[in-house]
Amino acid sequence: MAVTETDIRKIADLARLSLGDEEVPAMTAQLNSILAHMDVLTRVDTASGTEAGSDAITSAIALARDVKSAGAPLRGDAVAPFPMNATAPMLAPDSEDGFILVPRLSTHEDV
């Protein structure tokens, strides 16, 4: 698939971009090289389940592999505490005893 200079002018118009005549050939070439890369990507075999790299992070990969045939990558059920885990309340303007405090919700004013 490729675009012509006419397409470029049309797209620029739709996107409310003011594109000078001298810029049109360069834009056409750039957009066509992007589209050429898409053609490469469409040749990747995704139907047979090419995995995203994130599966490799867990030890319980077997299940994550078994459950799905394609689509969303899965992860094994492993606990991996995040190093910032004790500091979450410090991200909030107000906290106490580890809780994040917000103004009392109007639905619970009389508790």
Place this chain on the structure above:
Amino acid sequence: MTDWSQKYEMVVGLEVHVQLKTRSKMFCGCSADFGAPPNVNTCPVCLALPGALPVINAEAVRLALRAAIALDFTINLQSVFARKNYFYPDLPKGYQISQYDEPIAVRGTLRVRTPGETATHDIAITRLHMEEDAGKSVHDRYPRKTAIDLNRAGVPLIEIVSEPDIRSAAEAGAYLRTLKQILEYAGVSDVSMEEGSLRVDANVSARLHGATELGTKTEVKNVNSFSAVERSLQREFERQCAMLDRGEVVRQETMIWDASRGTVRPARSKEESHDYRYFPDPDLPPLILDPDYVARLRHTLPEMPRQLRQRFATEFGLNDAELDAVTAESSLAAYFEGVARAHGDANAAAKWMMGELAAALNETGTGIRDFPVRAPQLAELLDMVRDGKLSHTAAKGVFATMRSSGKSAPVVAAEMAVTQVGDDSQIEQWIEEVFAELPAETSRFRAGEKKLTGVLVGAVMKKSKGRADPKKVNALLSKVAG
């Protein structure tokens, strides 16, 4: 009080949220454990920090599928996670990842028997979908503040939505108890309303008997036990019936159950205009299941309560009450089967479990899994009772000591010196001593007053500190009296 059920019919649909028993959260590696200090189990994903991406927990998918299979659902091999947008302080992302028009499972059924009725009723279940839990808001801890704990944010849930097929408060209770039992058997959740791993929202409406159109429903929230669900539904039904009878119109709104007053009151929230602006989560491609995996999973499910009941009825000849008791939980059923097989007398095993064991579990509040006396040890105790080595009364005492000491029945019985005495000469000696101590009763007994048998046997039992075999005492009494 008016019995509205003569004129109006109750129509109920239930939404049940169940926390799945995973180690980590639905979309990140944070621990899903209950009871950690506030906000400790959080990370960029469940705190919604920029750039963090969710990745689906395969174990949560497996457990959701087990639940769906156990409830006879049709599995959708492709399902889609969507964003459900709403604002609340315990929802950091401003949306909940849930499933909307393509859930993981549709069209399940649950066969329910309401107590006191003989017929069963199949309740249709519309859908089962996966989603993440929100955090927890604590309103009563700090003045004028609401405290937020995000440990629960992102814990995997399934939501099970029934059709409006339920026709009474008691049937709603039966539906929930049966559902809980099946999910417990399938091993997908702790299903504890107390700990919040099972939560119920009930939609209820009233209509004249024979009407085909549904009435306007209200949603009852804040119910924290099955009996509270039943009571709140009854109260809300009565409120609606009284309104309809006065010619008033029921408003669609959320009602809050007040357990201490036993009443329902409107929630003062503007919830009537839900618009969650659902759309597919661009961070999550569709979940596409391997059909072979789903097929294999079907064969890994254990016996469900209905099959187990049937098997126990045929194999052990238990009656309905015994079956109810021993199949209430899968772990109880396994325990019972262990005792019954090792001991041989299933009825004695069931009786002991319904009596002494149930009382012990009640008293300590522990489940059978943590109970110190295991099935083979209880079988050994029941063996001693059957073989006449322990009286039933003495066995109760031995059982109590086995619970606290962890020792076996023969050891405890020997230590407590309660082993039943079946030795004739020892029993005859006790009888002679009793005759000497109670001359008046003895002479009347000798003269043929048989009603004194009980008094004399009782005295012998007391003298033996409960160890004499009462059958033998009875038999030997006349012989010694001669």
